Amino acid sequence: MPTGTDTHRRKVSEMKRAAIVDAARKNFLTHGYAGAGMAEIAHDADVSTATLYKHFASKEALFVAVVKQVARSAGDYSGLFAPNDTVRDILYKACRTYLAAQFEQDANALMRIVMAEVPGAPQLARETYAELGTRRIDSFKAVVDQMIARGMLRPHDSAFSARIGSGILKEIFVWPALFDKEIGLPPDTDEKIHRCIDCFMAIFGSED
Amino acid sequence: MPTGTDTHRRKVSEMKRAAIVDAARKNFLTHGYAGAGMAEIAHDADVSTATLYKHFASKEALFVAVVKQVARSAGDYSGLFAPNDTVRDILYKACRTYLAAQFEQDANALMRIVMAEVPGAPQLARETYAELGTRRIDSFKAVVDQMIARGMLRPHDSAFSARIGSGILKEIFVWPALFDKEIGLPPDTDEKIHRCIDCFMAIFGSED
Amino acid sequence: MPTGTDTHRRKVSEMKRAAIVDAARKNFLTHGYAGAGMAEIAHDADVSTATLYKHFASKEALFVAVVKQVARSAGDYSGLFAPNDTVRDILYKACRTYLAAQFEQDANALMRIVMAEVPGAPQLARETYAELGTRRIDSFKAVVDQMIARGMLRPHDSAFSARIGSGILKEIFVWPALFDKEIGLPPDTDEKIHRCIDCFMAIFGSED
Amino acid sequence: MPTGTDTHRRKVSEMKRAAIVDAARKNFLTHGYAGAGMAEIAHDADVSTATLYKHFASKEALFVAVVKQVARSAGDYSGLFAPNDTVRDILYKACRTYLAAQFEQDANALMRIVMAEVPGAPQLARETYAELGTRRIDSFKAVVDQMIARGMLRPHDSAFSARIGSGILKEIFVWPALFDKEIGLPPDTDEKIHRCIDCFMAIFGSED
DNA sequence: AATGAATGAGATTTCATTCAT
């Protein structure tokens, strides 16, 4: 019965593919795009280079696969609204979610690499920006929309305020981390988040 | 009289050095750090590779020189205060100066490359962040301080507000440009700047 | 059955390795260490430079391999004692064996190169001296020990006499060859050997 | 008066030449022929590379000059015969003189380098062998001749015995030093010399 | 006569990719 064999083969093949993407992500993040080597990736994934090339036609194709895999995890903004939450409570949770997605998934390191490839692979960079940049702000915007609907924020252009909020968070937390791989979230993150929220509410808060 | 000869030689040598840095900047910006080739840089500068290496001991040293040269042009924030300027006028000019420094000198492209080198050359990245990141915000902060002193802005922590302002501008203008080398300042830049100023003044404006 | 493939691959690979060492020996001997080029070695071995570097991680590693290969042929001193041989017969055969190992395997040329690398690679030089210098004398000493046991030579410190014998042979035959690559064993080698034996027996011969 | 100036100029020029040869010797001995760099030699001699090339047309020519300079100091065997000296006393002094010339003037290191250049510069090697090898043995032979004339040694072919003596000394003292730049004369040099003399006298001593 | 910046040619080494088995 070839079916069973086929299924088995496909399963093995997919596992190898996953192992490759995994090994590739680690290598790209550690050594950068140019620094990562196909041989080492293959070795780390317990696969021959030839097999690697069966799955991904080129280094760039492999890199695209890694980016897409990471970008897929955008952060979950559902269930942010608990019954007795204040405006600040909800904004705080939204900020935390935003930052978690940015820091926990190596998204910073990935952004660095993607940016570096802008001259060489503009399409990839644009797509990644859409995934890692725009999409996250859209999620944030959805939260803002809900808050406006509930009268928690003054009515305004939420697309704009979401970017403003994102910009403030990036400046305080993300930007430094882009230039230093050892910088994570600082110990006084909470306090800083609240100062950011102060700003946000000074602009977009309801007027009472 | 060796002086004449020496002076001449030095002058020629310095011109070659400048030509090398120039060619290097173009190459790095076009192809990225790894993509740029010393041979091509030397060729573009009309110099042999050996001469190139007399001036810069390694590819990295050359890159550092390029970064420093670009960073040197941090933007001139003096003479921002004209007699009858409103708060908004001054902030507008400050924003324009900030954005000019960021866009006119290829600073965006350079930032991309430096970020890409974070894993491989952390020290360089940190120094560049200090030059291209922190220093620009400091200039901005000095403007804010003056405005506070003149009662144009509510008294507050100017170090913080300078970062907030910088963060907002980056999000709206810089961030997209980091992911797309063809993105410069948009046609409706003025309008966008004014929306940013609205935000800034909502937070830090004097309360009248 | 991967075994067949593996075996075949290994066989091919080993042949290439041998070809590389061979080509390398010729190049090193002809042009010296610094003068030999990896590209030419690869070409002579019908192999790409990349393959060469798969087998030997560096020029130095390749040179070490060459030295070890040559050193392996230390000369065979067994079967020197025939029933009716006189003392002189046996010493003559030992001298011939010693000189054969020194001249037939390019050991002289190799010694030259190794010596030249003394400042740059002291460890290698020391090891080579152990292989090409000490070990050969040890073999000679074993022969002397047997001759003493049979009463053919006066009892004495064989470690010392072996060095004396080796020193005399080196002076007469090896030393000139070290300074002139075209000098091999001279036509009157036999006569010279016997004069050396005269000296040796004058010192260490039994007194009858 | 140009004469004074000319004389002065020539004097300066000769001093520079000497400085160059000196710096060259140090560099060659330290780094080997290939390892030594013309730029560094010029720097060490406080001279420009162009001046260096005015004095010596090429690296090889400079090396030849160094070899000749060192070879010129062959050791002084005159005044070896004191009134009441025994045979052994005189031979001891001759050995000491021989070894001093070999070890004190970096002759070992120079020999290493010359040998390395045998394939590339055969003529130089042959000449050096004549200077550093043959000539020293000739001096030794002269001493032997005198000893024969005085009845201190059995009449024999002194050209041969000088080589035998030289060979024994080389084996014991020089050979190891050729493979290890840190090896000088050992602490028990005297004892070893006397064992060598024992051998020599067993062969060539007068029979009383 | 002297300088030292500049050079051309070549060195070793690396790596994404292919191909015979």
Add this chain to the structure above:
DNA sequence: AATGAATGAAATCTCATTCAT
């Protein structure tokens, strides 16, 4: 389908030597 040895093309860097001043 999978292997891993082999490759070609290029990269960074060095150095003896020359030349304009």
